[in-house]
Amino acid sequence: MSGGSTAVTAEVVRTARLVLEPLRPAHAGPMVRVLADPALYAFTGGEPPGVEELRARYARWARGPAEPDTAWCNWVLREAGADGEPAGTVQATVHPAAGTAEVAWIVGTPWQGRGYAAEAARALVGWLAAKGVRKVVAHIHPDHHASGAVAAAAGLAPTDGRQEGEVRWEWTAPDAAPSEGATNKG
Structure with missing residues (x-):
């Protein structure tokens, strides 16, 4: 990404099975049910949010960050053609001028084991690459093997980097120089 544009905003992304x-x-009500299992917070900390807390969080995210060189892109993931019930979220904090993004995902317990997180994460990395992002980063607890598998499926590779005890995973665009200690599987 060049030119310093921050005009990166979330838009509908479709995959074979997901939207x-x-x-x-307005997604807060349905997402409270998706995020209700305390087991979802075993590696990240915290506890299931209430609807008002989630609505306030989503409203803050919709307003965007105070930093003019950063964009917050957040999505609800749903099964394509389903009744509209959300299954989780994916998100990216994008730094357009730097061509980088930090990503995260969460899939509700009833939808886990179906490959939805990996499919959504692959779509997210592809969408970011199409927007000019040259490096995608995720921070994953070293014992969270399912999340590591999602990162690997999306083309990210673990590095020697750590942040607050979490492993730094990276994807670097094929025509960009990878960071020291990173390998590129995608």
């Missing part, structure tokens, strides 16, 4: 829909405060 990634830009997240809105």
